[in-house]
Amino acid sequence: RKEVEQDPGPFNVPEGATVAFNCTYSNSASQSFFWYRQDCRKEPKLLMSVYSSGNEDGRFTAQLNRASQYISLLIRDSKLSDSATYLCVTGNFNKFYFGSGTKLNVKP
Amino acid sequence: SAVISQKPSRDICQRGTSLTIQCQVDSQVTMMFWYRQQPGQSLTLIATANQGSEATYESGFVIDKFPISRPNLTFSTLTVSNMSPEDSSIYLCSGGPSGYEQYFGPGTRLTVT
Numbered sequence: 001r002k003e004v005e006q007d008p009g010p011f012n013v014p015e016g017a018t019v020a021f022n023c024t025y026s027n028s029a030s031q032s033f034f035w036y037r038q039d040c041r042k043e044p045k046l047l048m049s050v051y052s053s054g055n056e057d058g059r060f061t062a063q064l065n066r067a068s069q070y071i072s073l074l075i076r077d078s079k080l081s082d083s084a085t086y087l088c089v090t091g092n093f094n095k096f097y098f099g100s101g102t103k104l105n106v107k108p
Numbered sequence: 109s110a111v112i113s114q115k116p117s118r119d120i121c122q123r124g125t126s127l128t129i130q131c132q133v134d135s136q137v138t139m140m141f142w143y144r145q146q147p148g149q150s151l152t153l154i155a156t157a158n159q160g161s162e163a164t165y166e167s168g169f170v171i172d173k174f175p176i177s178r179p180n181l182t183f184s185t186l187t188v189s190n191m192s193p194e195d196s197s198i199y200l201c202s203g204g205p206s207g208y209e210q211y212f213g214p215g216t217r218l219t220v221t
Contacts, residue, residue: 042215043213043214046211095153096141096210098151
């Protein structure tokens with residue numbers, strides 16, 4: 001079983017839409033959680049860390065449910081520039097596990 | 109955050125040769141990692157580069173094939189040895205403070221002919 005599982009998508013949404021990605025992780029001892037964004041042929045870039053209390057950064061909201069071992073990312077008012085692959089990442093004792101990514105296409 | 113650079117950005121190599129990839133961080137970081145990413149796939153961890161000791165390799169990766177050095181807290185190298193076409197991939201290094209977010213270099217795109 002993979003450490004981190006994501007729906008690969010693609011999610012095709014119109015500009016202005018709200019879209020949500022989900023991710024589950026298998027290791028209950030995971031201590032840190034992140035969302036990364038990866039554009040085509042580029043390196044992953046940190047989008048945001050995810051905290052138990054949930055956190056928001058502009059149009060992006062991340063939630064963590066430790067009991068269900070579930071992480072989510074909500075993007076409001078999607079922009080064309082949000083088109084990318086979103087990677088769910090967990091960390092445990094200095095080791096990081098990457099999901100396979102969810103591809104988002106925002107269309108005009 | 110940390111800014112990470114990698115050299116070379118890309119290379120085309122003949123099978124049987126070796127390539128060393130350099131990774132430089134603009135600040136001291138506790139953890140450095142090396143990943144491989146095939147087109148359209150997610151990242152696969154090759155090893156954790158440990159400063160002052162041998163790297164910790166993941167299942168399927170061995171030191172003879174992927175020797176790693178980490179002489180200090182800002183620099184690491186990965187060598188891809190005795191290359192075959194199956195080694196064609198993007199190789200990424202990352203670094204960050206222990207247990208917290210990590211930052212990636214731009215990657216080295218390797219093609220083995």
